[in-house]
Amino acid sequence: MTDTISITLNGERHELARPTTARDLVSGLVDKDITVDGTPVDGSRLGIALAVDGEVIRRRKWSDFTLAEGHSVDIVTAVQGG
Numbered sequence: 001m002t003d004t005i006s007i008t009l010n011g012e013r014h015e016l017a018r019p020t021t022a023r024d025l026v027s028g029l030v031d032k033d034i035t036v037d038g039t040p041v042d043g044s045r046l047g048i049a050l051a052v053d054g055e056v057i058r059r060r061k062w063s064d065f066t067l068a069e070g071h072s073v074d075i076v077t078a079v080q081g082g
Contacts, residue, residue, distance in 0.1 A: 023062035047078040
């Protein structure tokens with residue numbers, strides 16, 4: 001067993017340390033500490049959704065969801081506009 005896994009993140013291959021949870025991934029991408037319920041420690045909003053292999057992972061489950069070799073992860077960001 002290696003110390004890394006390979007996933008596809010928004011269409012691009014990425015190597016991650018093993019184990020990595022969905023919460024770990026999002027926290028690293030947005031550069032914020034995230035609580036176990038999926039909200040930023042600083043009280044701000046993330047405005048993102050995460051799906052693994054086409055299934056949306058609810059924010060409160062991010063800390064329990066461990067990413068595995070070959071997972072396809074999509075992260076989308078909400079934007080405002082007019």
